Amino acid sequence: MKLSLAIAGANALPSAFVVFRGFEESIRKAAELGYDGVELALKRADEVGRAELAGWLKETGIEVSCISTGQVYADTGLMFTEPDAAKRAEVEAGFRTIVDLAADFGRLVNVGRVRGQIGNAPREEAEGRFIDMARSLCDYAAGQNVTLVLEPVNRYEIDFINSVEEGVELMKKVDRPNMKLMPDVFHMNIEDATIGGELAKHIAHVAYVHLADSNRLAPGQGHTDFEDILANLNRAGYDGWVSVEILPKPDPDTAARQAIEFLRPLIDKYSASRAAAGRGS
Numbered sequence: 001m002k003l004s005l006a007i008a009g010a011n012a013l014p015s016a017f018v019v020f021r022g023f024e025e026s027i028r029k030a031a032e033l034g035y036d037g038v039e040l041a042l043k044r045a046d047e048v049g050r051a052e053l054a055g056w057l058k059e060t061g062i063e064v065s066c067i068s069t070g071q072v073y074a075d076t077g078l079m080f081t082e083p084d085a086a087k088r089a090e091v092e093a094g095f096r097t098i099v100d101l102a103a104d105f106g107r108l109v110n111v112g113r114v115r116g117q118i119g120n121a122p123r124e125e126a127e128g129r130f131i132d133m134a135r136s137l138c139d140y141a142a143g144q145n146v147t148l149v150l151e152p153v154n155r156y157e158i159d160f161i162n163s164v165e166e167g168v169e170l171m172k173k174v175d176r177p178n179m180k181l182m183p184d185v186f187h188m189n190i191e192d193a194t195i196g197g198e199l200a201k202h203i204a205h206v207a208y209v210h211l212a213d214s215n216r217l218a219p220g221q222g223h224t225d226f227e228d229i230l231a232n233l234n235r236a237g238y239d240g241w242v243s244v245e246i247l248p249k250p251d252p253d254t255a256a257r258q259a260i261e262f263l264r265p266l267i268d269k270y271s272a273s274r275a276a277a278g279r280g281s
Helices: 023-033 051-061 069-074 085-104 122-144 166-172 184-193 195-200 227-237 250-281
Strands: 002-007 037-041 064-067 108-111 149-150 179-181 209-211 242-246
Touching: 002 023, 002 064, 002 069, 002 250, 023 037, 023 051, 023 250, 037 242, 051 064, 051 085, 064 085, 064 242, 069 085, 085 122, 122 149, 122 166, 149 166, 166 179, 166 184, 166 209, 184 209, 195 227, 227 250
Parallel strands: 002 037, 002 242, 037 064, 064 108, 108 149, 149 179, 209 242
Antiparallel strands: none
């Protein structure tokens, strides 16, 4: 299991859920703190230069874990469930460029609030538009070995796909092998009956996990039971990324440090357990 930190460009929207801003400095800080990777929160694929990004990653020895797209919705209002065909075409074209970037960096593209709302439309119509868009993008992404990961988001932020179980049911309807889930334990704390148990139950659909404590602060600053979460992931055989997506409080440097100081010992213990199980098999 590898640990990542969500970052964004210097001009990211105030609403972006990231700790650090400014790609080069953020990548260097994350590496110095001991993170294995960074999750890039982007509005557009051209926000970061490919050559520069490759250089920073090579110098620091860390990776891009995923490209997240929450800012696409926040900045433009574009969404998969948009009734207007021209606007849906616009969001698909933009997503294809992000998929192109992910083909070289991370091979995972998050679908957060950009999946859209149901609003006043019949649920079947909104869901149908999502499925059509997801299938088209997955088919395009498959040629580049890129996976789309849908993030269930709590009911207070969106009205479509709030729980992991709802996400699983939608994944079955999309029916594409490169469409998976990105559960976020902050949202799961609101929507799901359990956190660790639901992750283990649905592990076949899980390709990435967001970590934040119950108060959206660094893990260890609230009441979420991360030992139980990691124990369940371990039993389920999860060996992917976990990424810290938290509020930058009390300040960005402190938040990033609190998160890794709390999580690294748990993840090292997890990795040692996985390695021992492998040697014993």
